[in-house]
Amino acid sequence: MTARHEHWEEVYTTKASTDVSWYQPNASRSLALIRSAAPDHTVPIIDVGGGASTLVDGLLASAYVDLTVLDIAETALDQAKVRLGEVHAGNVAWIAADLLAWTPPRRWAVWHDRAVFHFLVEASQQEVYLATLMAATAPWAIAIFATFAPDGPDKCSGLPVQRYSSQSLADRLWPSFRLISSASEHHTTPWGADQSFAWTVLQRR
Numbered sequence: 001m002t003a004r005h006e007h008w009e010e011v012y013t014t015k016a017s018t019d020v021s022w023y024q025p026n027a028s029r030s031l032a033l034i035r036s037a038a039p040d041h042t043v044p045i046i047d048v049g050g051g052a053s054t055l056v057d058g059l060l061a062s063a064y065v066d067l068t069v070l071d072i073a074e075t076a077l078d079q080a081k082v083r084l085g086e087v088h089a090g091n092v093a094w095i096a097a098d099l100l101a102w103t104p105p106r107r108w109a110v111w112h113d114r115a116v117f118h119f120l121v122e123a124s125q126q127e128v129y130l131a132t133l134m135a136a137t138a139p140w141a142i143a144i145f146a147t148f149a150p151d152g153p154d155k156c157s158g159l160p161v162q163r164y165s166s167q168s169l170a171d172r173l174w175p176s177f178r179l180i181s182s183a184s185e186h187h188t189t190p191w192g193a194d195q196s197f198a199w200t201v202l203q204r205r
């Protein structure tokens with residue numbers, strides 16, 4: 001087990017999924033962005049670093065049928081499966097893997113990443129992530145990112161993060177992806193702290 005894997009397994013075994021700073025009862029912004037980018041409910045969607053996020057619940061309720069959730073922490077995926085129940089969980093592909101050591105077996109039309117890419121503070125890790133993103137998507141695919149904004153925290157889950165504006169993230173992904181839309185959000189943690197996020201929607205060229 002790598003230190004990264006150990007860190008995330010420990011987070012999810014020592015805290016309730018509703019007690020982590022990134023918890024949101026409804027992933028409403030993600031859902032709105034996905035519904036707008038992908039009105040066709042048959043398109044393949046992957047939530048990378050999805051953890052125990054409730055996004056998959058919302059996507060199932062919205063009748064999306066080709067859903068994948070990937071996370072390094074199997075414990076987080078198990079929590080989501082239990083919450084969903086056997087029937088709904090059975091309609092989702094669950095992948096327990098480190099994004100930085102994973103070979104995508106197929107391509108997705110929508111790539112969703114809330115608060116995962118920002119943990120990659122080394123250029124070499126970012127390069128691996130971006131190569132994986134390219135291997136997992138086809139031209140015209142949509143990539144939706146939420147990262148801590150320049151005025152957001154400099155750590156998440158005790159780990160340093162790289163903060164981005166939507167423009168700086170778009171610059172990082174150019175020329176493979178072009179900026180489609182951006183938005184700011186203030187997320188409130190379960191204990192009432194404010195976190196400034198940048199939401200960025202990009203399209204593969």
Ligand SMILES: C[S@@+](CC[C@H](N)C(=O)[O-])C[C@H]1O[C@@H](n2cnc3c(N)ncnc32)[C@H](O)[C@@H]1O
Pocket residue numbers: 004008022023024048049050051052053054070071072073076097098099100113114115116119156157
């Ligand atoms: C801040 S949490 C966000 C979880 C989820 N996206 C959400 O919005 O609720 C970061 C997530 O990324 C996962 N993660 C971190 N590094 C990863 C990696 N290298 N590969 C796959 N998952 C990773 C963690 O296990 C954790 O679930």
